[in-house]
Amino acid sequence: MDCGVLWSLDPRLKAGACARLYVILDMWYDRESLVESLGRDDGSMFLAVDDEQAVGFAQGGSSDDDPADAVVGRIYVLPEYWGEGVGTGLLNRLFDSLRATGHESVWLAVLADNDVGRSFYDKHGFDVHEERMVELAGEEVDDVVLVRDL
Numbered sequence: 001m002d003c004g005v006l007w008s009l010d011p012r013l014k015a016g017a018c019a020r021l022y023v024i025l026d027m028w029y030d031r032e033s034l035v036e037s038l039g040r041d042d043g044s045m046f047l048a049v050d051d052e053q054a055v056g057f058a059q060g061g062s063s064d065d066d067p068a069d070a071v072v073g074r075i076y077v078l079p080e081y082w083g084e085g086v087g088t089g090l091l092n093r094l095f096d097s098l099r100a101t102g103h104e105s106v107w108l109a110v111l112a113d114n115d116v117g118r119s120f121y122d123k124h125g126f127d128v129h130e131e132r133m134v135e136l137a138g139e140e141v142d143d144v145v146l147v148r149d150l
Helices: 003-009 017-029 031-038 086-100 115-123
Strands: 042-050 053-062 068-075 105-111 129-136 139-149
Touching: 042 086, 053 086, 068 086, 105 115, 105 129
Parallel strands: 068 105
Antiparallel strands: 042 053, 053 068, 105 139, 129 139
């Protein structure tokens, strides 16, 4: 993905934001951390596939010291599949898995200015638990912790 594609997805990106975004994506979705997530006994990962191509995934599991007993660690859907129910299907499958292992509530964190993500999570019953500042790629950013019952 090049910066032109990123700018078309979010026109708020400014000079230098593209490089920072790549740093963030490498932190959240790097191969090593995804493989590590697959090997955990206390979580699940689900993959959405269309025509033998991966189009999205969701990963989550137990959470010991946060506002809920489970966490949505990652969810991602290719933008061209937004609005087609892929994210909803992944999230529901993850919720079913968490319920089956005895979890009662789930939390996640989303960047405060991620309007698409915030709208998606609101639609799926998440409520604001906490607004906070976090360091991300060397910068302070606004982050929101969302929680919902399973």
